[in-house]
Amino acid sequence: MQVVKKEILIAGGGIGGLAAALALARQGVDVTLLERAEAFQEFGAGIQIGPNVTRTLFSWGLDDALRSLASFPDSLQVRQAKSGQTLGSLPFGSRTTLRYGAPYASIARADLHQLLLQSVIDTGRVELHLNQNLIRLMSSQDGVEVHTQSGQAFLAQAMVGADGLWSVARQYLLGDIAPRKSGLLAYRTMIAQKNLPVHLRSQDVTVWLGSRMHAVQYPVRRGELLNLVVIVPGLAPAQAPQWDHGAHAADLRSAMGAVLHPALEAVLDAAPSWRLWPLCDRPPLAGAHEMAQGPVALLGDAAHPMRPFLAQGAGMAVEDADQLAQCWARSDLKVPERWALYAKNRWERNARVQQRSIRNGQIFHASGLIGWGRDLAIRLMGERLMDVPWLYGGP
Numbered sequence: 376m377q378v379v380k381k382e383i384l385i386a387g388g389g390i391g392g393l394a395a396a397l398a399l400a401r402q403g404v405d406v407t408l409l410e411r412a413e414a415f416q417e418f419g420a421g422i423q424i425g426p427n428v429t430r431t432l433f434s435w436g437l438d439d440a441l442r443s444l445a446s447f448p449d450s451l452q453v454r455q456a457k458s459g460q461t462l463g464s465l466p467f468g469s470r471t472t473l474r475y476g477a478p479y480a481s482i483a484r485a486d487l488h489q490l491l492l493q494s495v496i497d498t499g500r501v502e503l504h505l506n507q508n509l510i511r512l513m514s515s516q517d518g519v520e521v522h523t524q525s526g527q528a529f530l531a532q533a534m535v536g537a538d539g540l541w542s543v544a545r546q547y548l549l550g551d552i553a554p555r556k557s558g559l560l561a562y563r564t565m566i567a568q569k570n571l572p573v574h575l576r577s578q579d580v581t582v583w584l585g586s587r588m589h590a591v592q593y594p595v596r597r598g599e600l601l602n603l604v605v606i607v608p609g610l611a612p613a614q615a616p617q618w619d620h621g622a623h624a625a626d627l628r629s630a631m632g633a634v635l636h637p638a639l640e641a642v643l644d645a646a647p648s649w650r651l652w653p654l655c656d657r658p659p660l661a662g663a664h665e666m667a668q669g670p671v672a673l674l675g676d677a678a679h680p681m682r683p684f685l686a687q688g689a690g691m692a693v694e695d696a697d698q699l700a701q702c703w704a705r706s707d708l709k710v711p712e713r714w715a716l717y718a719k720n721r722w723e724r725n726a727r728v729q730q731r732s733i734r735n736g737q738i739f740h741a742s743g744l745i746g747w748g749r750d751l752a753i754r755l756m757g758e759r760l761m762d763v764p765w766l767y768g769g770p
């Protein structure tokens with residue numbers, strides 16, 4: 376069988392892989408994308424996208440599509456889970472656009488995924504292959520040879536591993552151990568805002584801080600739905616799959632412990648169902664070699680899975696994608712040099728975001744005296760603590 380050599384092969388069709396395909400195809404690059412699932416799909420939770428990310432998506436011509444699907448929260452509110460007291464707030468809206476050149480947005484993952492997929496298809500430059508589970512790859516000076524479970528082989532000049540937390544491409548590149556369990560569980564749900572009493576409907580991002588738990592709610596799909604995620608300590612049940620299995624409100628309520636403010640109780644009670652994700656991550660990147668070697672580059676969770684306390688995992692995948700395409704355009708460089716430049720330009724920022732996400736988690740879940748100090752600091756410093764100029768103004 377004759378195998379045609381591709382220009383770039385991407386393994387993984389999540390938000391990161393599709394973003395990379397789009398960024399490359401927009402520059403006239405022919406891309407082949409392999410996804411192991413039998414359909415392109417995303418689990419129905421939401422994600423926040425900071426202005427650093429909306430700016431990139433807008434620069435790819437996605438502004439109209441995003442405006443028709445996403446929500447643009449008015450502000451970030453930090454409240455005590457027990458008393459309901461507002462500790463601090465940060466306005467978004469025109470302030471964010473003026474400061475960072477793009478708005479703060481929140482969107483259903485499925486909507487962002489579908490939007491990227493449609494944009495990828497519209498370029499006419501991306502070959503999409505479903506049911507192609509990458510199991511093995513070999514690389515040399517001449518390029519990459521990839522094998523999938525269905526027995527197919529693909530040759531390419533270069534490859535991008537965007538195959539997520541349990542990345543096979545990463546295993547090949549770094550041969551390291553499995554991701555680490557954080558000992559935290561994320562319960563996620565979406566509630567139709569029309570089913571909530573008027574006083575509980577919200578167009579803000581609200582973070583509820585408790586003792587060793589926190590909850591975040593924000594609007595998605597033009598504000599019609601309220602996404603709610605609650606993070607509590609706990610281990611996944613032994614026989615559970617690695618992530619995303621059905622979860623029960625009663626388990627969540629007992630994990631949240633103490634008395635909660637009636638507004639938070641009421642939103643929790645309105646959840647139609649819950650999904651449960653055990654949270655895993657990896658230690659922050661230690662160097663550029665962890666993001667690319669030779670003709671193979673890693674992107675998104677394959678390279679730098681992080682805890683969700685800065686709401687930037689998918690955001691960093693989008694930033695990676697943009698940088699990857701810019702480096703590929705450097706036709707004065709050889710293929711491994713292009714990926715080396717990509718890794719050099721990205722690893723420190725990704726490591727910083729990973730590090731800050733871990734630290735935020737410790738702060739969010741502080742209890743006792745430290746929790747009291749945290750609340751006081753937010754009251755006193757409010758906006759200065761909640762805004763993140765180095766992140767939102769970057770990369």
Ligand SMILES: Cc1cc2nc3c(=O)[nH]c(=O)nc-3n(C[C@H](O)[C@H](O)[C@H](O)COP(=O)(O)OP(=O)(O)OC[C@H]3O[C@@H](n4cnc5c(N)ncnc54)[C@H](O)[C@@H]3O)c2cc1C
Nearest residue numbers: 387389390391411423509538539675676686687688689690
């Ligand atoms: C509770 C929670 C809240 C979050 N909130 C936010 C937020 O608000 N903002 C934000 O920016 N990020 C957030 N994130 C992080 C974000 O979800 C991830 O960082 C992002 O989805 C990673 O995208 P990815 O494409 O790199 O990986 P994935 O989404 O995991 O996609 C990987 C793709 O590769 C495919 N694949 C896997 N293995 C293979 C293989 N061997 N061969 C072929 N294909 C393969 C998979 O099927 C999948 O389609 C959150 C995460 C969690 C858990």
